[in-house]
Amino acid sequence: MINLDCDVLVIGAGAAGSALCWRLSHYSSLKVICVEQGDFTKTNNYPTNYIDWELRKEVDFSTNPKARYMLGEFIVDDSNSPIKTSYYSGVGGSTVLFSGHFPRLHPSDFKVKTLDGIADDWPISYELLEPYYELNDKNIGVAGLSGDPAYPEISGLLPPIPLGTMGEVVANAMNRLGWHWWPSYSAINTIDSEFGSKCINLGPCNSGCAQGAKSSSDQRYWPKSLQKGVRLITNTRVMKLVTNQSDLVEGAICRNRNGETMTISSKIYVVAGNGVWTPHLLLNSACDRFPQGLANRSGLLGRNLMIHPLAYVEGVYPDDIESSTGPQGCCILSQEFYETDLSRGYFRGFTMQVLRSPGPLETMKRNLTRKKASFGSSFHDDFIRTFNRTIGISMISEDLPEFQNSVSLSPTNDSFGSRIPSVHYSVGENTKKILSHSVTVGSQILSKIGAADIIKFAPVSNSGWHLLGTARMGLSANDSVTNAQGQTHDVPNLFIADGSLFVTSGSVNPASTIQALAIYIADQIIAKFSKLSESRLTSPL
Numbered sequence: 001m002i003n004l005d006c007d008v009l010v011i012g013a014g015a016a017g018s019a020l021c022w023r024l025s026h027y028s029s030l031k032v033i034c035v036e037q038g039d040f041t042k043t044n045n046y047p048t049n050y051i052d053w054e055l056r057k058e059v060d061f062s063t064n065p066k067a068r069y070m071l072g073e074f075i076v077d078d079s080n081s082p083i084k085t086s087y088y089s090g091v092g093g094s095t096v097l098f099s100g101h102f103p104r105l106h107p108s109d110f111k112v113k114t115l116d117g118i119a120d121d122w123p124i125s126y127e128l129l130e131p132y133y134e135l136n137d138k139n140i141g142v143a144g145l146s147g148d149p150a151y152p153e154i155s156g157l158l159p160p161i162p163l164g165t166m167g168e169v170v171a172n173a174m175n176r177l178g179w180h181w182w183p184s185y186s187a188i189n190t191i192d193s194e195f196g197s198k199c200i201n202l203g204p205c206n207s208g209c210a211q212g213a214k215s216s217s218d219q220r221y222w223p224k225s226l227q228k229g230v231r232l233i234t235n236t237r238v239m240k241l242v243t244n245q246s247d248l249v250e251g252a253i254c255r256n257r258n259g260e261t262m263t264i265s266s267k268i269y270v271v272a273g274n275g276v277w278t279p280h281l282l283l284n285s286a287c288d289r290f291p292q293g294l295a296n297r298s299g300l301l302g303r304n305l306m307i308h309p310l311a312y313v314e315g316v317y318p319d320d321i322e323s324s325t326g327p328q329g330c331c332i333l334s335q336e337f338y339e340t341d342l343s344r345g346y347f348r349g350f351t352m353q354v355l356r357s358p359g360p361l362e363t364m365k366r367n368l369t370r371k372k373a374s375f376g377s378s379f380h381d382d383f384i385r386t387f388n389r390t391i392g393i394s395m396i397s398e399d400l401p402e403f404q405n406s407v408s409l410s411p412t413n414d415s416f417g418s419r420i421p422s423v424h425y426s427v428g429e430n431t432k433k434i435l436s437h438s439v440t441v442g443s444q445i446l447s448k449i450g451a452a453d454i455i456k457f458a459p460v461s462n463s464g465w466h467l468l469g470t471a472r473m474g475l476s477a478n479d480s481v482t483n484a485q486g487q488t489h490d491v492p493n494l495f496i497a498d499g500s501l502f503v504t505s506g507s508v509n510p511a512s513t514i515q516a517l518a519i520y521i522a523d524q525i526i527a528k529f530s531k532l533s534e535s536r537l538t539s540p541l
Contacts, residue, residue, distance in 0.1 A: 002263070005031075012093070017270075024230070038234065040234065064462050076422075082459060083425060095511060097208065101329050110122040143158040161330050165321040169321055186330040188214050201326045268525060279407045303403050309459035310394050331353075346434050402428050407421050467499060477489035497518040
């Protein structure tokens with residue numbers, strides 16, 4: 001068996017782990033190791049390098065993990081959820097396949113209990129995270145436009161993604177309705193800069209950016225961290241964390257794809273997975289002193305899972321508006337219905353995200369499935385009637401924390417020999433009301449622009465990318481898993497730095513907040529590192 005040691009062991013090299021390792025790498029005396037169960041994704045394998053990209057993206061780069069064949073991908077039993085979990089196991093994590101939508105949470109999201117009398121307040125504020133948002137933006141390169149009335153001032157943005165003809169059509173409709181809209185905040189390079197070449201409007205960002213313009217964490221953070229001495233071990237899964245009688249982690253048991261095992265000893269351990277993987281690891285690390293799972297004396301580990309159920313509307317515009325041109329998930333957004341207005345009959349709200357239409361092959365597949373096209377003499381006319389004319393609007397709903405929505409362990413083992421996570425999730429009553437209203441609002445926009453063949457549905461099944469809340473942070477060991485610094489209440493040298501920390505979900509893509517939070521937690525570790533002794537870590541930091 002191989003034995004390694006370090007000062008900080010980071011588990012997971014995705015959005016959170018990459019940002020955290022980068023920050024830790026600036027503290028020269030720290031020896032940092034990161035373990036990742038996947039591998040680097042070769043950019044020359046991205047589907048958009050090839051003329052048959054629409055076929056290729058349905059296999060190894062499918063947004064549905066069950067459709068991919070990837071060594072190291074972890075399996076989830078989500079049969080007890082109407083929304084199927086999505087994730088990408090590899091360096092950069094799900095940022096490799098995300099669309100680049102990169103807004104921040106609102107200040108109100110951190111104090112929902114105070115403002116609305118529901119859920120709970122975060123133990124930290126927007127103001128505390130703001131400098132970390134700014135630092136992450138500088139590293140990532142975020143395109144957008146300053147002056148958005150929905151947010152405090154956001155500066156230092158790259159030029160926004162061009163709206164295109166489709167975006168202008170929708171924006172004009174929202175103007176006539178008197179509703180807020182703004183160019184999308186996008187982790188996409190829009191000019192030739194230090195971040196690399198600019199976006200050339202290939203479109204399908206969520207199957208990997210062959211141009212390198214999308215700011216996935218493997219490309220923006222990891223080259224810098226490796227250069228500064230962080231050691232990254234890929235194709236290796238942390239199976240279990242082992243604790244001693246002082247309630248400190250004393251080792252991580254790892255196994256690689258070849259079945260070889262290693263033990264890594266560290267002063268500090270940081271789990272940087274997601275809202276399913278993180279509780280999965282800690283539940284699998286149960287022991288005599290933690291029979292319900294490591295750091296779970298509160299009984300909240302794996303509880304309060306939030307997934308951001310999506311609603312979707314789509315319509316066909318009368319003219320060609322080049323709707324397939326540009327980043328697929330980034331055009332304009334509207335947060336007109338983001339904050340609580342009880343006259344609508346629910347708490348909190350949703351973000352509308354205007355989407356580009358798919359490529360030619362997917363367009364025709366959809367037409368055939370929906371019986372809007374047929375093979376024969378009308379085939380080309382059916383295609384032209386929808387291609388470059390389809391407008392989609394996705395509504396990201398606030399998902400309030402509910403105790404029964406959870407991650408537990410299935411009796412089934414995966415290929416690594418560990419019990420797989422089982423997701424139990426149902427859409428809450430408040431969220432159902434949000435989804436219903438959002439579908440009405442989205443349809444109203446499409447009707448305003450004269451779109452035909454409007455379809456609408458909610459929730460979208462294969463949309464569970466945002467896995468949040470299952471190891472929430474808080475002020476008390478009775479009502480949270482970690483403190484305000486991401487340090488677990490029960491295990492002093494164990495930290496969590498990913499979306500599982502979220503107390504409430506907001507209604508935006510969480511990637512920006514996850515990375516800002518990870519950098520913030522890295523600073524908490526760095527600030528307290530002088531209190532480490534060679535043999536153990538005292539509590540609290």
